[in-house]
Amino acid sequence: MPAGRRRHPRPHDPGELPLRSVATALLLSADGQSGFHAPTIADFFPDPVLFAGTWFEFGRIQFVRMVVAVFLALLFVLVARRATLVPGRLQSGVEMLLDFVRTGIAEDILGKKDAKRFVPLLTTLFVSVLGFNLTGVIPGLNIAGTSRIGLPLVLALWVYVVYLGAGVRKQGVGGFLRSSLFPPGVPPFLYVLLTPVEFLQVFVLRPATLALRLMANMMAGHLMLVLCFSATAYFLLEAAPAMKAFGVLTFASGMVMTLFEVFVAVLQAYIFAILTAVYISMSLTEEH
Amino acid sequence: MADSTLILAAADAVSGNIATLGYGLAVLGPGIGLGILIGKTVEGMARQPEVSGQLRTTMFIGIGFVEVLGLLGLITGFIFQ
Numbered sequence: 323m324p325a326g327r328r329r330h331p332r333p334h335d336p337g338e339l340p341l342r343s344v345a346t347a348l349l350l351s352a353d354g355q356s357g358f359h360a361p362t363i364a365d366f367f368p369d370p371v372l373f374a375g376t377w378f379e380f381g382r383i384q385f386v387r388m389v390v391a392v393f394l395a396l397l398f399v400l401v402a403r404r405a406t407l408v409p410g411r412l413q414s415g416v417e418m419l420l421d422f423v424r425t426g427i428a429e430d431i432l433g434k435k436d437a438k439r440f441v442p443l444l445t446t447l448f449v450s451v452l453g454f455n456l457t458g459v460i461p462g463l464n465i466a467g468t469s470r471i472g473l474p475l476v477l478a479l480w481v482y483v484v485y486l487g488a489g490v491r492k493q494g495v496g497g498f499l500r501s502s503l504f505p506p507g508v509p510p511f512l513y514v515l516l517t518p519v520e521f522l523q524v525f526v527l528r529p530a531t532l533a534l535r536l537m538a539n540m541m542a543g544h545l546m547l548v549l550c551f552s553a554t555a556y557f558l559l560e561a562a563p564a565m566k567a568f569g570v571l572t573f574a575s576g577m578v579m580t581l582f583e584v585f586v587a588v589l590q591a592y593i594f595a596i597l598t599a600v601y602i603s604m605s606l607t608e609e610h
Numbered sequence: 611m612a613d614s615t616l617i618l619a620a621a622d623a624v625s626g627n628i629a630t631l632g633y634g635l636a637v638l639g640p641g642i643g644l645g646i647l648i649g650k651t652v653e654g655m656a657r658q659p660e661v662s663g664q665l666r667t668t669m670f671i672g673i674g675f676v677e678v679l680g681l682l683g684l685i686t687g688f689i690f691q
Contacts, residue, residue, distance in 0.1 A: 593670055
């Protein structure tokens with residue numbers, strides 16, 4: 323090669339230079355992240371996009387939550403506005419969901435008479451928890467709206483206020499405290515042990531576990547999926563040729579885990595709603 | 611001299627977060643609990659299929675209570691890092 327051409331290297335076509343520099347930049351940035359990366363808790367705290375540092379931080383998780391909220395509102399408004407006597411496929415699906423909450427959760431636990439008042443609460447809880455959970459497996463969103471404590475906490479506090487309010491309205495403050503803190507049929511000296519435990523149970527543990535259970539389930543599910551799929555990417559793209567077969571294994575287990583996550587999302591929505599119903603019915607029943 | 615390098619090597623080998631062990635321990639109890647809970651429910655369903663709906667509901671409520679114990683182990687691993 324002549325010396326002159328080496329000193330002034332010119333790309334063959336005008337597009338090559340930017341392309342080459344982009345490729346180098348990509349390679350360099352990829353070089354910084356090569357190797358296998360296990361998922362961490364930082365996955366749930368991505369950098370905010372808007373309003374960073376304020377109370378109205380808007381990032382990936384808030385975006386997912388907003389998408390779900392808009393979707394659920396649209397779904398129910400559309401189905402309700404176009405409701406017909408003979409339901410179509412979408413309407414009968416939604417009706418099946420609502421009917422399941424009414425009969426399978428509310429009336430089953432609370433009884434027909436009391437269930438009526440709490441069906442709206444339970445339906446809202448079930449449907450929204452289900453929606454926010456399912457985003458964990460929807461491609462493109464890929465993180466559950468409930469995988470950070472804020473949303474489960476709000477829902478749990480709502481349940482907290484409702485079951486305390488229901489108990490107080492039914493039995494009065496004194497009656498509610500007596501029936502929940504001093505369960506009858508126990509030798510009196512045992513109340514020394516039992517009352518603090520019951521107090522913790524009613525006023526702290528019920529809402530706390532309600533929120534934590536949901537959050538931890540979704541968080542664990544997300545970590546599981548990320549582990550499977552990032553291991554797949556590592557095995558297929560970077561590992562030694564002999565190890566590539568493991569990529570197929572981790573990919574298959576990622577797929578199975580995705581299906582399992584769908585199951586967990588439904589199960590957690592069910593458990594959240596049914597425990598709410600149980601707590602309300604515990605507040606409503608007067609001990610004899 | 612050789613001993614100290616051995617100890618150093620051993621210390622190097624177990625580096626990392628001990629919380630990973632904690633979660634393994636934390637799931638033992640709830641695992642046994644879930645096994646007993648679901649097994650007994652299946653037993654009850656086999657004996658009296660006509661109340662299986664009631665049993666299933668109660669089982670899910672129980673699962674909620676048991677499951678949160680294991681999940682507390684997961685959470686504490688992240689909180690006390």
